[in-house]
Amino acid sequence: MNRFSGKIVLVTGGSRNTGLDIVQKFADEGAKVFMCGSSPESTAAGAASLKERGCTGIRSIPCNVSDLTQVKNLFDVIEKEAGRLDILVNNAAHQGIGKPFTEMSPDYLMEVLGVNVRGGFQVTQQAVNRFFLKQPERGVVVFLSSNTAMRAIRNRTAYCASKGAINSMVRALALDLGPLGIRVNACAPGYIYTERWDRLPEEIKERRRLNCPLRKEASGRDIANVVAFLASEDSSNMTGEIVTCDAGCSCQHMPEDVDR
Ligand SMILES: NC(=O)c1ccc[n+]([C@@H]2O[C@H](COP(=O)([O-])OP(=O)(O)OC[C@H]3O[C@@H](n4cnc5c(N)ncnc54)[C@H](OP(=O)(O)O)[C@@H]3O)[C@@H](O)[C@H]2O)c1
Numbered sequence: 001m002n003r004f005s006g007k008i009v010l011v012t013g014g015s016r017n018t019g020l021d022i023v024q025k026f027a028d029e030g031a032k033v034f035m036c037g038s039s040p041e042s043t044a045a046g047a048a049s050l051k052e053r054g055c056t057g058i059r060s061i062p063c064n065v066s067d068l069t070q071v072k073n074l075f076d077v078i079e080k081e082a083g084r085l086d087i088l089v090n091n092a093a094h095q096g097i098g099k100p101f102t103e104m105s106p107d108y109l110m111e112v113l114g115v116n117v118r119g120g121f122q123v124t125q126q127a128v129n130r131f132f133l134k135q136p137e138r139g140v141v142v143f144l145s146s147n148t149a150m151r152a153i154r155n156r157t158a159y160c161a162s163k164g165a166i167n168s169m170v171r172a173l174a175l176d177l178g179p180l181g182i183r184v185n186a187c188a189p190g191y192i193y194t195e196r197w198d199r200l201p202e203e204i205k206e207r208r209r210l211n212c213p214l215r216k217e218a219s220g221r222d223i224a225n226v227v228a229f230l231a232s233e234d235s236s237n238m239t240g241e242i243v244t245c246d247a248g249c250s251c252q253h254m255p256e257d258v259d260r
Contacts, residue, residue, distance in 0.1 A: 005030030013092030015046025017194040021220030036063035065119030096159035116162035143186040174240030190246025191217035213248030
């Protein structure tokens with residue numbers, strides 16, 4: 001398929017794990033892709049990984065999405081080099097890992113929300129105001145949410161709250177931007193195999209798989225396929241949707257080994 005031939009795409013958080021697969025998916029289908037990581041080092045490392053995969057022509061620009069000045073600079077570069085933007089993928093995320101609620105400072109909560117909620121908000125606002133509303137073909141936004149917005153995980157209060165906020169923001173944006181011709185949807189993954197899984201003991205990996213009716217976690221490519229669908233004309237009548245991609249995890253009350 002070559003659904004994105006000639007399209008200009010921005011993927012935030014394109015420097016690692018799932019972001020790399022999303023960047024690659026759009027590039028493989030003909031798009032010119034801009035991507036950012038949060039720092040010059042991580043962005044350069046991401047660019048090198050993409051090159052190693054044979055994914056060429058990617059423009060990588062460091063941008064901490066929680067910092068409005070950096071976000072504006074990112075869009076300045078896109079404006080100068082591409083003059084338009086067709087698809088925005090808000091993938092960048094602060095994972096908010098490893099802080100039990102009793103030890104989580106309000107500042108940490110704001111740090112996580114700063115990346116996941118404020119970041120997605122202000123990147124989307126720049127995309128809409130600077131490009132989409134000025135283009136006859138408008139544009140499309142895809143957020144990366146999480147099934148943890150609906151079914152929480154432990155010691156991740158800030159992260160779960162941020163993903164719940166993203167789901168609400170997607171619906172609110174769909175109402176505000178739908179009449180202007182702009183679609184906004186989200187993909188809500190469950191387990192995705194990332195480099196963090198490499199550090200897990202085998203029995204934990206297997207137990208996680210048992211938690212999934214399909215008995216497997218997603219690959220980054222699985223998620224990229226859903227993101228690409230939501231960004232493409234194939235989903236042209238969809239907006240405000242949160243599309244879950246979690247191997248069926250969310251539809252079960254209890255995993256099989258305790259469901260007796
Ligand atoms: N992994 C899962 O199992 C899972 C499950 C459900 C939902 N999700 C969601 O799916 C998406 C991808 O997940 P992932 O596990 O691949 O993510 P990840 O490995 O944590 O990578 C996050 C990406 O976001 C970037 N990032 C973090 N803070 C940023 C900031 N302030 N400004 C700009 N970029 C920033 C990172 O860049 P640096 O390299 O600079 O840090 C990195 O490229 C995320 O939205 C995540 O919440 C993941």
